[in-house]
Amino acid sequence: MSTEAHAAEGATGYIIHHLTSLSVGEGFWTLNLDTLFFSAVLGVLFIWFFKTAADKATAGVPGLVQSFAEMLIEFVDNQVKDSFHGHSKVIAPLALTIFCWVFLWNFMDLFPVDILPLIGSLMGIEYLRVVPSTDLNATFAMSISVFCLIIFYSIKIKGGWGFAKELTLQPFGPWLLPFNLLLKLVEEFAKPISLALRLFGNLYAGELIFILIALLPWYIQPVLSFPWAIFHILIITLQAFIFMVLTVVYLSMAHEDH
């Protein structure tokens, strides 16, 4: 998809084209095929890599694949141990999945903005958004899943009554019950919304800047896109890390009984 082809539509058209999903269906029942496809492929990539490592896992001298997988496992495990003091078989694998999957989503941002849509257009696909984390559906799907787990563990650990008490009697005591409830609900709902929007906002903005750089004359592009890409390596890792750590922190808060 060359710049000339978009000259007719102008810069706005180019940007909008890049940010439009390949979708089927109407209204709510629309499916963003590109988001689903790329996140599934990346998920399979993640699973494949770790499964390879797990199949060959040995307590002896580890191979290259196993060393890398173990490095990530230890990194995630340390993060979980730092903020979560309890026993859970779910939290550490969940954190690993989140970190790796989000990182791979974000990593799609480092592909040149035009290359995958160009390949898509050659195959007859008109629109293609390759970075799943620039799709609110992807980020919200993850944060809502985490939110469900938070609610699940809150009720499981504290009991339905205990969780209700926590929602209504803190922080101002029983006389300000409605106010407490309002405050707590805002606090709880802020968690998934902030998780999803933080990731989405960072990656969406990053992608937009890449698109804007791609609109500049070709001789300026490398000067801007190179440093931005390097900076972006930091951002994509950081965002994946933040999503993982906050998930662990929220879940450990859900496990704490007051």
Place this chain on the structure above:
Amino acid sequence: MSINATLIGQMITFALLVWFTMKYIWPPLFDSLEERRKKIGEGLAAAEKGQEAMQLAEKKAKNVLKEAKEQSSEIVSLAQKRANEIVEESKDTAKKESDRLVHAAKAQIEQEIQQAKESLRQEVAVLALRAAEQILGAEIDHAKHQDIISKISNQLG
């Protein structure tokens, strides 16, 4: 841009991924890590034990060596003592032997002197008798004067 059914699809994918990680990925990798940690710990402990054993053995060897040295020096001093004793003993025997020899020689000499004296005495007695015969000019009856001759020879002895 808007929220749509993609959300549900993504949630399903996410749930599948988490389930798979939980079931097939985390446990074997984490177990192998733990096992290796244990192995390394055991190895370090064994190394420490081995070192301790070595130090102990070294100490033991030193003790044995020291004992052996002491024993050998004891043996050497004993041998020296014994040698000295033998030397003393042999000196003693030699001295005794020489004393004995000297005594024997002296005794013999004495005896010979006695014998010489005896024979001299007898000869002198005979000579004296002859001289007396000459002087007296008469023959002395040997049987008569036996007493006198033996008396004289006794006085001469």
